[in-house]
Amino acid sequence: xxxxxxxxxxxxxxxxxxxxxxxxxxxxxxxxxxxxxxxxxxxxxxxxxxxxxxxxxxxxxxxxxxxxxxxxxxxxxxxxxxxxxxxxxxxxxxxxxxxxxxxxxxxxxxxxxxxxxxxxxxxxxxxxxxxxxxxxxxxxxxxxxxxxxxxxxxxxxxxxxxxxxxxxxxxxxxxxxxxxxxxxxxxxxxxxxxxxxxxxxxxxxxxxxxxxxxxxxxxxxxxxxxxxxxxxxxxxxxxxxxxxxxxxxxxxxxxxxxxxxxxxxxxxxxxxxxxxxxxxxxxxxxxxxxxxxxxxxxxxxxxxxxxxxxxxxxxxxxxxxxxxxxxxxxxxxxxxxxxxx
Amino acid sequence: xxxxxxxxxxxxxxxxxxxxxxxxxxxxxxxxxxxxxxxxxxxxxxxxxxxxxxxxxxxxxxxxxxxxxxxxxxxxxxxxxxxxxxxxxxxxxxxxxxxxxxxxxxxxxxxxxxxxxxxxxxxxxxxxxxxxxxxxxxxxxxxxxxxxxxxxxxxxxxxxxxxxxxxxxxxxxxxxxxxxxxxxxxxxxxxxxxxxxxxxxxxxxxxxxxxxxxxxxxxxxxxxxxxxxxxxxxxxxxxxxxxxxxxxxxxxxxxxxxxxxxxxxxxxxxxxxxxxxxxxxxxxxxxxxx
Numbered sequence: 001x002x003x004x005x006x007x008x009x010x011x012x013x014x015x016x017x018x019x020x021x022x023x024x025x026x027x028x029x030x031x032x033x034x035x036x037x038x039x040x041x042x043x044x045x046x047x048x049x050x051x052x053x054x055x056x057x058x059x060x061x062x063x064x065x066x067x068x069x070x071x072x073x074x075x076x077x078x079x080x081x082x083x084x085x086x087x088x089x090x091x092x093x094x095x096x097x098x099x100x101x102x103x104x105x106x107x108x109x110x111x112x113x114x115x116x117x118x119x120x121x122x123x124x125x126x127x128x129x130x131x132x133x134x135x136x137x138x139x140x141x142x143x144x145x146x147x148x149x150x151x152x153x154x155x156x157x158x159x160x161x162x163x164x165x166x167x168x169x170x171x172x173x174x175x176x177x178x179x180x181x182x183x184x185x186x187x188x189x190x191x192x193x194x195x196x197x198x199x200x201x202x203x204x205x206x207x208x209x210x211x212x213x214x215x216x217x218x219x220x221x222x223x224x225x226x227x228x229x230x231x232x233x234x235x236x237x238x239x240x241x242x243x244x245x246x247x248x249x250x251x252x253x254x255x256x257x258x259x260x261x262x263x264x265x266x267x268x269x270x271x272x273x274x275x276x277x278x279x280x281x282x283x284x285x286x287x288x289x290x291x292x293x294x295x296x297x298x299x300x301x302x303x304x305x306x307x308x309x310x311x312x313x314x315x316x317x318x319x320x321x322x323x324x325x326x327x328x329x330x331x332x333x334x335x336x337x338x339x340x341x
Numbered sequence: 342x343x344x345x346x347x348x349x350x351x352x353x354x355x356x357x358x359x360x361x362x363x364x365x366x367x368x369x370x371x372x373x374x375x376x377x378x379x380x381x382x383x384x385x386x387x388x389x390x391x392x393x394x395x396x397x398x399x400x401x402x403x404x405x406x407x408x409x410x411x412x413x414x415x416x417x418x419x420x421x422x423x424x425x426x427x428x429x430x431x432x433x434x435x436x437x438x439x440x441x442x443x444x445x446x447x448x449x450x451x452x453x454x455x456x457x458x459x460x461x462x463x464x465x466x467x468x469x470x471x472x473x474x475x476x477x478x479x480x481x482x483x484x485x486x487x488x489x490x491x492x493x494x495x496x497x498x499x500x501x502x503x504x505x506x507x508x509x510x511x512x513x514x515x516x517x518x519x520x521x522x523x524x525x526x527x528x529x530x531x532x533x534x535x536x537x538x539x540x541x542x543x544x545x546x547x548x549x550x551x552x553x554x555x556x557x558x559x560x561x562x563x564x565x566x567x568x569x570x571x572x573x574x575x576x577x578x579x580x581x582x583x584x585x586x587x588x589x590x591x592x593x594x595x596x597x598x599x600x601x602x603x604x605x606x607x608x609x610x611x612x613x614x615x616x617x618x619x620x621x622x623x624x625x626x627x628x629x630x631x
Contacts, residue, residue: 054457170536
């Protein structure tokens with residue numbers, strides 16, 4: 001095991017930089033700049049990969065558009081109109097050029113600009129994701145801290161076991177069980193978001209079950225990391241020293257132990273955006289929410305390549321940006337543990 | 342939770358769905374004639390096209406479990422040699438060539454990648470297996486590389502090299518064997534992840550035929566009749582929940598049992614997406630080894 005590189009294993013070393021920040025070798029701006037360049041390369045590579053993948057999809061939008069009576073001549077004409085007969089690299093270059101002007105092309109099936117399409121679908125998804133994140137961070141940190149303060153007691157054991165258990169339950173399975181129980185049996189919340197439209201806040205009750213399904217996994221993983229970090233921090237030399245100096249218990253816990261415990265969790269939070277994006281796709285399917293996930297599923301089945309490209313770009317940029325921010329935050333919170341530099 | 346209840350709970354939760362999944366098809370017998378959609382005559386009623394739900398439950402678990410398991414094994418069979426090779430090579434470009442494309446795959450949300458790959462491939466269990474293996478591959482290779490890197494820098498490796506032991510003896514006999522524990526601990530995480538991906542893909546209808554007898558597909562197809570006949574949705578969903586909860590509880594117990602500190606921290610630290618440090622680490626490690 002690479003024990004010396006796992007932040008958990010060296011709580012004492014993580015404590016030091018907080019007392020003498022700036023002593024580390026790589027400065028924050030340089031680190032951030034390097035991460036930014038890397039993130040940019042990742043986004044470009046992801047779009048190229050997605051383009052190559054969509055090329056491999058069997059059939060194309062022309063076949064779908066030709067409808068029930070696919071006449072080869074008609075398909076050929078549609079293909080020419082849409083520019084699908086040009087070589088793929090040329091189309092990719094065009095797409096990149098368009099991207100520089102903020103133009104993602106037009107949907108093949110609906111004819112609308114992809115940007116407008118994305119803007120419409122983004123509403124419900126952003127609402128869902130924002131509320132999830134707003135609830136996720138405080139709840140997960142609180143659960144982790146409480147479990148760490150009660151280490152080994154019943155509350156800790158219950159929270160830990162529940163966390164392990166729920167850690168990887170597929171959102172759709174959890175969601176339908178929640179619907180069966182709370183919507184059908186008890187009738188507390190609506191079973192789907194049908195008829196609510198794109199503004200989910202208009203009927204907040206609609207959000208409750210999707211949020212529960214989305215929160216279950218990330219809360220488990222993050223609270224677990226916070227707990228592990230807190231347990232380490234609370235048992236460390238510097239916390240003992242702070243206590244000896246007579247600082248209040250709450251101040252020791254929240255101002256001295258917590259920041260070190262949160263650094264690894266910040267990176268895990270970034271990893272969970274991957275889950276959240278996946279979760280959003282399934283949760284939108286279960287609750288019939290007209291968001292980005294639903295558009296992705298229908299664009300894939302309609303072979304609407306510009307829309308797939310646009311959605312992939314949105315998902316990739318989100319993942320890369322969130323990871324970048326989390327790395328920078330982790331670097332700032334605990335320079336040596338985050339940077340290893 | 343104390344070890345004993347956790348083992349018992351995990352075992353029961355995993356055992357029931359697993360037995361139904363693996364042995365179910367032998368007990369299903371001949372499919373009974375179709376009745377009305379979402380009827381409630383038999384044990385669990387009928388589904389959206391009038392098939393008996395209990396028979397569907399018996400038949401529908403095997404693909405999910407087998408695809409997830411095969412995909413995990415496949416990912417390890419390909420990913421571990423890749424990681425060991427990247428860690429042990431003295432040529433930096435080879436290390437980069439092997440690992441950078443995988444880092445790129447990690448930057449794509451896994452479900453997005455799954456949906457795109459599955460749309461491009463013919464539907465069916467073999468294609469889904471390969472796709473899920475491809476998605477699990479980067480993490481497996483990364484963890485193998487990290488574990489092998491540490492072992493390859495040990496003095497024992499230098500001693501073996503000085504004794505004139507061959508590359509294969511060192512790679513498989515020493516590094517490979519020393520990594521086994523880390524890999525076993527990781528196996529559980531990957532299996533649970535693969536199960537998640539397979540079930541979610543089937544639910545979304547990618548990579549499976551639309552009328553497949555499959556728990557996740559049942560959940561999706563029977564949702565329309567949930568008011569009339571909730572069991573057709575709830576039973577397969579609960580079986581899937583039990584499968585992943587049980588698997589996780591058991592593997593976590595195994596991990597906790599085998600030395601707490603290092604192994605438990607794997608997901609957090611090795612899954613760290615920033616490979617700038619990884620290559621820097623590789624450089625110093627190799628400088629030390631050389």
